[in-house]
Amino acid sequence: MKASGAWGLLLLLGCGIDRSLPQYMQDVPRSEGDAKRAGEEIRKELGAAVLFEQVEGYFLVASNDTPERFRQCKGTIGRVYQHLYDDFLTQKPEKPIRVYLFRDKESYEAYCKTAYEKAPTTPFGFYMARERKMVMNISTGTGTLAHELVHPLLAEDFPDVPSWFNEGFASLYEESRNRNGKLVGVVNWRLPGLQKAIKAGRAIAFKDLTGTTTEQFYGDDRGVNYATARYLCLWLQEQGMLARFYKVFKAGAKDDPTGLAALEKTTGRKLEEIEKAWLPWVAGLKYP
Numbered sequence: 001m002k003a004s005g006a007w008g009l010l011l012l013l014g015c016g017i018d019r020s021l022p023q024y025m026q027d028v029p030r031s032e033g034d035a036k037r038a039g040e041e042i043r044k045e046l047g048a049a050v051l052f053e054q055v056e057g058y059f060l061v062a063s064n065d066t067p068e069r070f071r072q073c074k075g076t077i078g079r080v081y082q083h084l085y086d087d088f089l090t091q092k093p094e095k096p097i098r099v100y101l102f103r104d105k106e107s108y109e110a111y112c113k114t115a116y117e118k119a120p121t122t123p124f125g126f127y128m129a130r131e132r133k134m135v136m137n138i139s140t141g142t143g144t145l146a147h148e149l150v151h152p153l154l155a156e157d158f159p160d161v162p163s164w165f166n167e168g169f170a171s172l173y174e175e176s177r178n179r180n181g182k183l184v185g186v187v188n189w190r191l192p193g194l195q196k197a198i199k200a201g202r203a204i205a206f207k208d209l210t211g212t213t214t215e216q217f218y219g220d221d222r223g224v225n226y227a228t229a230r231y232l233c234l235w236l237q238e239q240g241m242l243a244r245f246y247k248v249f250k251a252g253a254k255d256d257p258t259g260l261a262a263l264e265k266t267t268g269r270k271l272e273e274i275e276k277a278w279l280p281w282v283a284g285l286k287y288p
């Protein structure tokens with residue numbers, strides 16, 4: 001269990017760009033010729049049969065899955081990307097992001113062993129910041145793809161984002177719906193564990209959660225940390241305040257790096273009052 005935390009940490013801390021990134025990753029493909037060359041390079045790595053497409057300009061998406069599944073994944077990428085830039089982010093990436101989608105556990109693990117000389121510690125997928133590369137086992141669903149997509153984009157827009165919001169916001173889109181033309185996060189598998197932790201008196205106070213360092217956030221209590229952060233984001237979304245919170249947080253992060261002041265400012269409530277409203281709201285949610 002420890003190993004997967006360290007792995008996550010390694011990925012998220014890897015903000016510096018790898019100088020050994022191949023040429024096709026140095027700039028977003030601007031022409032069909034550029035995209036074609038990028039596709040050829042990726043096929044050299046993944047095999048000649050993989051499907052390849054440049055999506056929304058920034059994503060170099062490759063997959064060994066069926067065309068139908070590939071189409072679904074491209075749809076997820078497009079929806080999340082559009083949603084983020086419609087309502088939250090302003091800074092676009094400067095370099096492309098690779099998205100490798102494997103159709104099953106076998107090909108996903110085989111790739112990880114070839115590329116990183118070790119088996120992946122997560123069955124779902126991960127993002128390697130240094131390589132600007134997402135590696136996914138897409139047979140587990142598109143939830144992780146949506147989650148992992150948020151990280152590189154959020155990192156461009158809000159480089160100092162603390163882990164609690166980085167993960168809470170990313171995990172919000174693990175399960176989402178279209179509501180009146182907007183993408184919204186909905187209740188997901190992280191809820192029962194959170195409700196159990198709250199009942200057992202193992203909840204983490206917002207003050208402690210927002211104050212966690214990256215290492216603390218991904219420590220032994222990461223399950224509760226992720227879930228609390230996600231359901232705080234979901235609560236803000238349902239109050240119609242998530243986009244405003246993000247803007248206030250980002251704008252004031254120099255003086256308020258945890259986002260606590262932004263939380264109080266956006267909601268117009270003291271932290272204790274927010275928790276007082278949030279706890280019974282979480283208790284009343286149902287999953288599935």
Ligand SMILES: [Zn+2]
Nearest residue numbers: 147151167170
């Ligand atoms: Zn994440």
